[in-house]
Amino acid sequence: MSTNRTPLPGRPVRGSKTGRPLMAAMDLLSRRWALRIIWELRDGPLGARPLLARCEGLSSSVLYQRLDELTTADLVAPSEAGYTLTDVGMSLGPALHELNIWADAWAETIHARSPEQPH
Amino acid sequence: MSTNRTPLPGRPVRGSKTGRPLMAAMDLLSRRWALRIIWELRDGPLGARPLLARCEGLSSSVLYQRLDELTTADLVAPSEAGYTLTDVGMSLGPALHELNIWADAWAETIHARSPEQPH
DNA sequence: TGCTAATGTTTCGGAAAACGAAACACAAGG
DNA sequence: CCTTGTGTTTCGTTTTCCGAAACATTAGCA
Numbered sequence: 001m002s003t004n005r006t007p008l009p010g011r012p013v014r015g016s017k018t019g020r021p022l023m024a025a026m027d028l029l030s031r032r033w034a035l036r037i038i039w040e041l042r043d044g045p046l047g048a049r050p051l052l053a054r055c056e057g058l059s060s061s062v063l064y065q066r067l068d069e070l071t072t073a074d075l076v077a078p079s080e081a082g083y084t085l086t087d088v089g090m091s092l093g094p095a096l097h098e099l100n101i102w103a104d105a106w107a108e109t110i111h112a113r114s115p116e117q118p119h
Numbered sequence: 120m121s122t123n124r125t126p127l128p129g130r131p132v133r134g135s136k137t138g139r140p141l142m143a144a145m146d147l148l149s150r151r152w153a154l155r156i157i158w159e160l161r162d163g164p165l166g167a168r169p170l171l172a173r174c175e176g177l178s179s180s181v182l183y184q185r186l187d188e189l190t191t192a193d194l195v196a197p198s199e200a201g202y203t204l205t206d207v208g209m210s211l212g213p214a215l216h217e218l219n220i221w222a223d224a225w226a227e228t229i230h231a232r233s234p235e236q237p238h
Numbered sequence: 239t240g241c242t243a244a245t246g247t248t249t250c251g252g253a254a255a256a257c258g259a260a261a262c263a264c265a266a267g268g
Numbered sequence: 269c270c271t272t273g274t275g276t277t278t279c280g281t282t283t284t285c286c287g288a289a290a291c292a293t294t295a296g297c298a
Binding site: 033058 | 284285286287
Binding site for chain 1: 127128129133134135136139140141142143144145148149150151152153154155158174175176177192193194206207210211213214217218219220221222223224225226228229230232
C-alpha cells in the first residue's frame with residue numbers, strides 16, 4: 001500500500017502545486033467520508049466495525065482507505081481502544097463546530113426560501 | 120439539471136436518512152472542488168472562466184456541476200459580475216477561516232514530526 | 239477441543255463521479 | 269468577416285466509490 005497519495009501540507013496536492021496547508025487540508029478532508037469519520041471519532045476511540053455501523057452507506061474498503069490517509073496525515077492513530085483522534089485531529093473540533101453552526105443557519109435559510117416542502 | 124441531486128438539509132443525503140443539516144453540509148461541501156470554489160469567490164464575484172483559471176486541475180464539466188449544486192443549495196448565485204456568494208454562502212467564512220488556521224497548525228505538526236520527508 | 243460470534247482487513251466486479259479535451263454558442267472589437 | 273474572450277455542453281476515458289463477500293484473528297463457551 002505504498003501507493004498512498006495522502007495529501008500533506010508542503011507538497012503538491014490537487015489544486016495546488018505548492019501544497020499550501022489549506023489546499024492540502026481541503027484535498028484530504030473533502031474526500032468522501034473523511035470529515036464524517038473524524039466527526040464520529042470526536043467523542044472517543046472507535047473500532048473499525050463500530051465506525052462502519054455509524055456511517056450508514058460507508059463501505060469497509062473506503063473506510064480503510066480513509067483511515068490509512070488520515071493516519072498518514074496524523075489526524076488519526078490506531079490504539080488499544082480502536083481508532084482515535086490525535087491531538088491535531090482533535091484540534092479540528094472548532095472548525096467542525098463552526099461548520100455545524102453554519103449548517104443550522106443554512107437549513108434555516110433553505111426552509112425560509114421554500115416554505116412548502118415536497119413530500 | 121433535472122437530475123440534480125444536490126444535498127439539502129431536511130432530506131436524505133449520503134450518510135444520513137434524516138438530512139441533518141451538518142450531514143447535508145458535509146455531503147455538499149465534501150464534493151471535490153466545492154470548498155475551493157467557495158474559497159475563490161470569497162473576495163467577490165468571478166466568471167466561470169476566471170474561476171476555472173484559478174483552480175488549476177478543475178475541469179469545466181465538474182465546475183458547472185458544482186456551480187449548479189451550490190446554486191441549488193443557495194450558496195452561490197449568478198450575477199452580472201459573475202458567480203457570487205449569497206449571504207449564507209458568505210457566512211461560511213468563519214468556518215473556512217477556522218479551517219485555514221487549523222491547516223497551518225497541522226502543517227506545523229507534520230513538519231515537526233518528519234523533518235526530512237517522503238521519497 | 240470444536241463451535242460460534244465479534245472484530246479487523248482485503249479483494250474484486252460493477253456503478254458513479256471526475257477528468258480532459260473538444261466543441262458549440264454568443265457577444266464585443268478591430 | 270475574423271479574432272478574442274466568455275459561458276456552457278458533450279463524450280470517451282480514467283479514477284474513485286460501492287457492495288458484498290471472503291479471509292484472518294481473537295474471545296467465549298459447551
